[in-house]
Amino acid sequence: MSLSAETVQTTPYEGQKPGTSGLRKKVKVFVQPNYTENFVQATLSANGAALAGSTLVVGGDGRYYCKEAAELIVRIAAANGVSKLLVGQNGILSTPAVSSLIRHNKALGGIVLTASHNPGGPENDFGIKFNCENGGPAPDAFTNSIHKLTTEIKEYKLVRGLQIDISKVGVSTFDIAGKPFTVNVIDSVADYLRLMEEIFDMAKLKEFVSGKVTGKPLKMRIDAMNGVTGPYVNEIFLKSLGASESCVVHTTPLPDFGGLHPDPNLTYAKDLVDTVAQGDYDIGAAFDGDGDRNMIIGQKAFFVTPSDSLAVIAHYLEAIPYFKKNGVQGFARSMPTASAVDLVGKKLGKEVFEVPTGWKYFGNLMDAGRLCLCGEESFGTGSNHIREKDGIWAVLAWISVMQHTGKGIEDILKQHWSIYGRNYFTRYDYEECASDPCNEMMDTMEKTITGAGFVGKSFSSGGKSYKVKEADNFSYTDPVDKSVATKQGLRIVFEDGSRIVVRLSGTGSSGATVRLYIDSYEKENVLGQASVMLKPLIDIALEISQLPKFTGRNAPTVIT
Numbered sequence: 001m002s003l004s005a006e007t008v009q010t011t012p013y014e015g016q017k018p019g020t021s022g023l024r025k026k027v028k029v030f031v032q033p034n035y036t037e038n039f040v041q042a043t044l045s046a047n048g049a050a051l052a053g054s055t056l057v058v059g060g061d062g063r064y065y066c067k068e069a070a071e072l073i074v075r076i077a078a079a080n081g082v083s084k085l086l087v088g089q090n091g092i093l094s095t096p097a098v099s100s101l102i103r104h105n106k107a108l109g110g111i112v113l114t115a116s117h118n119p120g121g122p123e124n125d126f127g128i129k130f131n132c133e134n135g136g137p138a139p140d141a142f143t144n145s146i147h148k149l150t151t152e153i154k155e156y157k158l159v160r161g162l163q164i165d166i167s168k169v170g171v172s173t174f175d176i177a178g179k180p181f182t183v184n185v186i187d188s189v190a191d192y193l194r195l196m197e198e199i200f201d202m203a204k205l206k207e208f209v210s211g212k213v214t215g216k217p218l219k220m221r222i223d224a225m226n227g228v229t230g231p232y233v234n235e236i237f238l239k240s241l242g243a244s245e246s247c248v249v250h251t252t253p254l255p256d257f258g259g260l261h262p263d264p265n266l267t268y269a270k271d272l273v274d275t276v277a278q279g280d281y282d283i284g285a286a287f288d289g290d291g292d293r294n295m296i297i298g299q300k301a302f303f304v305t306p307s308d309s310l311a312v313i314a315h316y317l318e319a320i321p322y323f324k325k326n327g328v329q330g331f332a333r334s335m336p337t338a339s340a341v342d343l344v345g346k347k348l349g350k351e352v353f354e355v356p357t358g359w360k361y362f363g364n365l366m367d368a369g370r371l372c373l374c375g376e377e378s379f380g381t382g383s384n385h386i387r388e389k390d391g392i393w394a395v396l397a398w399i400s401v402m403q404h405t406g407k408g409i410e411d412i413l414k415q416h417w418s419i420y421g422r423n424y425f426t427r428y429d430y431e432e433c434a435s436d437p438c439n440e441m442m443d444t445m446e447k448t449i450t451g452a453g454f455v456g457k458s459f460s461s462g463g464k465s466y467k468v469k470e471a472d473n474f475s476y477t478d479p480v481d482k483s484v485a486t487k488q489g490l491r492i493v494f495e496d497g498s499r500i501v502v503r504l505s506g507t508g509s510s511g512a513t514v515r516l517y518i519d520s521y522e523k524e525n526v527l528g529q530a531s532v533m534l535k536p537l538i539d540i541a542l543e544i545s546q547l548p549k550f551t552g553r554n555a556p557t558v559i560t
C-alpha cells in the first residue's frame with residue numbers, strides 16, 4: 001500500500017530551547033496540540049539536506065509518553081524523507097545504547113526520549129534530545145539551530161495513516177509516495193551487550209563474581225530505579241555475570257518509575273544506600289532513568305564521589321581489555337568536577353581537559369583521538385567507546401578494578417588517596433527555586449567576584465582562611481573546532497587550590513535549581529569527613545553568593 005505525506009499548519013511555541021541535555025518540560029506541556037510535532041520537525045529539519053535517505057535511531061527511557069512520542073516520530077520521519085528507523089522495542093533504549101546504535105549503524109543520528117534523572121509520570125517530566133552521527137549529544141550550534149527553527153515553524157510533515165506496532169521486534173517496509181521507508185523494531189539490549197562483551201573480559205568477571213578463584217562470591221546490589229536499565233541489568237548482571245536474582249532490584253521500566261526519583265545519589269537512591277549500609281554487600285550501584293548515570297558505593301555504603309570514581313578508573317585502565325587494545329589517550333572532566341583525575345593524568349603524562357557541564361563538550365576531543373576517559377561530578381562516567389556517559393559501563397569498570405586489585409572499594413579509595421592525596425568534594429542542590437531571584441543572585445555574584453579588589457581578598461571561617469587567586473564566569477574554547485561557550489558557571493579559585501562554583505541547572509523543567517559545588521585538596525589529611533572538611537568553604541560560599549537571602553532557602557534539597 002502506498003501512503004502519502006501531508007503538510008500540517010502550525011504555529012510556534014515559545015521556550016523550545018534545549019538545555020544542558022535536550023528539551024525537558026512537564027508532560028502536560030509536551031501533550032499540547034502540535035507541541036511535540038513542532039519540536040520533532042525542527043529537530044529533523046536542523047539536519048538539512050542530510051536528512052533525506054538517512055537512518056535514525058529512536059528510543060527512550062520508557063517514561064510516560066515515550067511510546068506515543070516514538071510513534072509520532074515514526075510518522076513525522078517518514079514524511080520527511082528519512083529512509084530507515086531503528087526503534088527500540090516498546091520504545092525502550094538507554095541513552096548509552098542509542099549512542100552505540102548510531103555509531104554501529106552509521107546512522108545520521110538518534111532521537112532520545114528522556115528527561116533523564118527528572119521524575120516521570122503524567123504530572124512530571126518528559127524530554128527529547130538529538131544525538132548526532134558521532135553518537136553524542138548535539139553540540140550548541142546544532143541545538144541553537146533547532147531552537148531557531150521552532151521559533152519560525154509554520155508547518156510540519158506527517159504520514160497520518162502510518163501505523164506501526166513497536167511492541168514486536170521485526171522489520172516493516174512501507175511505500176511513502178513511491179519511496180521505501182523501513183522501520184526496524186530492534187531488541188533493546190542486544191547491541192549494547194555486544195559492545196560490553198567487546199570492552200570487558202566478561203568470562204573473567206563472571207568467574208570473579210562467582211568466587212571460584214577468590215573463594216568468596218562478590219555480593220552486588222544493583223538498583224535500576226525502575227528506569228530503562230532494568231532489561232540491561234538482567235541481561236548483563238544476571239545472565240552474563242551469573243549474579244543471583246537477589247542482587248538486582250527495580251528492574252522493570254515503569255512509566256512513572258514506580259514513584260521513585262530516578263537520580264542515583266545519596267538522597268534519591270536511599271533504599272540502596274540503607275540496604276548496603278547493613279554490611280552484606282561488597283558493591284552497590286544505581287542508575288538514573290535513562291541509564292547514563294551511575295552511583296557506586298562500597299561495603300557499608302562507603303560512598304565513592306564521582307570525581308574520585310573517574311580518577312580511580314583512570315589509574316587502573318589496564319584492568320579493562322578495551323584500553324589495552326585501543327590505547328590510552330587523554331582524560332577530561334567537567335569544570336565543577338573535582339580535579340582528582342588531573343593528578344592521575346599528570347602522573348601518566350596524559351593531556352587533561354576541563355570542559356563545561358554537559359557531555360556534548362567531550363565529543364570533539366574524543367573524535368579527534370585526544371580523549372579516552374571522562375566524567376562529571378553529577379554521577380557521569382564514560383569513555384570513548386560511545387559518546388555518552390554510561391552507567392552500566394561504569395559498574396563493569398569498577399568490578400574490573402576490584403577483580404584486578406583483589407581489594408574492596410574502601411581500600412581501593414584509601415590506597416588511591418595515599419598515592420595522590422584527596423580532593424574533598426560536595427555539591428549542594430537547591431531544587432525548584434523561583435527563577436527571578438536566582439538570576440538576580442547570579443548577576444550580583446558575578447559583579448562581586450569580577451569586581452575590583454576581589455582577587456587577593458581573604459575570607460575566613462571555622463578557623464581557616466582562604467585568599468582569592470582568581471574568579472570568573474567560566475568560558476571554554478573547544479580545542480578542536482574553536483567554538484566558544486560562555487557563562488558556564490561562576491568560579492572562585494583560592495590560593496590553596498580550593499574552589500567554589502555556582503551555576504544554575506540547565507535540565508530542570510520549571511523554576512530554577514541552584515548548584516553549589518565546593519572542593520579542596522589535602523595531600524596528607526585524607527581520611528576526614530567531607531562535610532566537616534568543607535564546612536568553612538561552604539559558609540564562605542553562602543556568604544559571598546548571599547544564597548539564603550535570594551532563594552529563601554536555609555538548607556539544600558540534595559547534598560552530594
Ligand code: VG1
Pocket residue numbers: 020021115116117118288292293334357358359376377378380504505506507508515
Ligand atoms: C545536569 C548535570 C550535568 C549533566 C546533565 C545531564 O545538568 O549537572 O553534569 O551532564 O545534568 O545529565 P544541569 O545543567 O542540571 O546541572 V542527564 O543524566 O540528566 O542527561
Ligand code: CO
Pocket residue numbers: 095116117288289290291292293
Ligand atoms: Co541521564
